[in-house]
Amino acid sequence: MTTSPADKPPARRRRKDGEARREAILDAGLEVFSGLGLHGASVDRLAERAGLSKANLLYYFPSKEELYVAVLRRVLDVWLDPLQDLDADSEPGHAIRAYIRTKLALSRDAPQASRLFCLEIVQGAPLLRAELEGPLRNLVESKAAILRGWIAEGRIGPHDPHHLIFSMWAITQHYADFAVQVDAITGRGLDDPDFFERIVASTQALILAGLGLR
Incomplete structure (x- = not known):
């Protein structure tokens, strides 16, 4: 038939x-x-x-390797997308607070993505090096230029833009990559709404204070 x-x-x-x-x-x-x-x-x-x-x-x-790289590229897109929203016309304090909240929400909602990315980086990024040296570097440099502009205008205190971005990544992604450690010490995790809001507020205050912002 x-x-x-x-x-x-x-x-x-x-x-x-x-x-x-x-x-x-x-x-x-x-x-x-x-x-x-x-x-x-x-x-x-x-x-x-x-x-x-x-x-x-x-x-x-x-091949397994092609799938692995595709997964990593998708992870990279998800983790870097919030950085795209940082633009020169934003109010610095509002923009940085929003970025920190979004990054912590990703650590809460997509911890596996952060852990896989961390694993690849720790191993020297053998399959992701081109992505790091291309799209990632270009994006970070464009946002570093915005931060330098804010510094030059006196809108935020002087701080190395790269280290500022690295610091925000390190703090926010810690709660995904070391979730077991956080839970062992505090008995809580980002899935606890009250704990999540406390971490957001604490991280925002820490970063903004370092930039001379309220």
């Missing part, structure tokens, strides 16, 4: 199905790689976690 063209799914539906499978594979990759790393993960395990056959997974990502 032949299938008529009308019985076949439209191209748009096929694209949506393909995009859904790709996202499922990326989600599975994040979960597996963040726990086992690149070398500890197997294609079979990745396919099982994605709910697909090994052949189907390899159709979308021909």
Whole structure:
């Protein structure tokens, strides 16, 4: 029995199905790689976690390494997106407070992403070096220029822009990368709304005070 063209799914539906499978594979990759790393993960395990056959997974990502890099690129996009909102016309205090809150919310809502990125960096970023030296550096340099402008205008106290950005990354991502340590010491985590708000307020106050802002 032949299938008529009308019985076949439209191209748009096929694209949506393909995009859904790709996202499922990326989600599975994040979960597996963040726990086992690149070398500890197997294609079979990745396919099982994605709910697909090994052949189907390899159709979308021909190798484990390609999937790993795709997962890392998606992680990098998510973690750097809030920095895009920092623009020269923003009020510095408001912009920095908003950035710190957003970064801590990401540590709360996407801890696996932070841990995987941290794992790659600690290993020397062998598969992500080009991304770090290209898009990441360009973005940070553009935001450092904004910070220098605020300093020159007297809107924030003098501070090395790179170290300011690094400091905000280090503090906010600590609560994802070292969540077990935080819980062991305080008995609480970012999923506790009151604890989350206290961390946001404390971090904002710490950074703003260093910049001479209220």
